[in-house]
Amino acid sequence: MKITIREGGPEDLPVILGMLDSCVEWLVSQGRTGQWGDKPLSENPRVAESVLRHMKEGTAYIAEVDGVPAATLTVTDAPGASLSHLPPPGEPERYIHWLASDRRFRGRGAGAALLEHVAEETRRAGVALLRVDCYAGDDGKLVAYYEANGFVPAETYTSGENGDWPGQVLARRVR
Numbered sequence: 001m002k003i004t005i006r007e008g009g010p011e012d013l014p015v016i017l018g019m020l021d022s023c024v025e026w027l028v029s030q031g032r033t034g035q036w037g038d039k040p041l042s043e044n045p046r047v048a049e050s051v052l053r054h055m056k057e058g059t060a061y062i063a064e065v066d067g068v069p070a071a072t073l074t075v076t077d078a079p080g081a082s083l084s085h086l087p088p089p090g091e092p093e094r095y096i097h098w099l100a101s102d103r104r105f106r107g108r109g110a111g112a113a114l115l116e117h118v119a120e121e122t123r124r125a126g127v128a129l130l131r132v133d134c135y136a137g138d139d140g141k142l143v144a145y146y147e148a149n150g151f152v153p154a155e156t157y158t159s160g161e162n163g164d165w166p167g168q169v170l171a172r173r174v175r
Helices: 010-029 045-057 110-124 141-148
Strands: 003-008 059-065 068-076 093-101 129-135 152-159 165-173
Touching: 003 010, 003 068, 003 110, 010 045, 010 059, 010 068, 010 093, 045 059, 045 068, 045 093, 059 110, 068 110, 093 110, 110 129, 129 141, 141 152, 141 165
Parallel strands: 093 129
Antiparallel strands: 003 059, 059 068, 068 093, 129 165, 152 165
């Protein structure tokens, strides 16, 4: 098994949305609908707009396993408007958005390879801080995943229509 990482572009939007839908399907099968609900994210035009906006503001990466797209994320220089209520870090940063994987590749390390690639790219850019936010509800497995990949919890927050979506910002020092 060989993992390669390449930059993605707008032409990869269907692949990225497919990975997001794969995650939703898997979360639903686990009874964990708090993160992204129970409907395919590709059916929500705001999701596609968000993915494209982050791609335009930063860089999307696709991890391929033996040439097949397996995981994705996008990295920008800031968390974006939806998290503008959070205190700024007080230093330059890189911020991860939309980490997702095609669940057929679960456990093969594509997501971890992407996180390591982005950490190295952040380091090469002379930036010391890499941050990400994620769903912090249910069983906490997503927060634990980021912790296992070198991130430490920073701020917590709530969002959503009713203010009941628990979020966690995590940070990783890369130099």
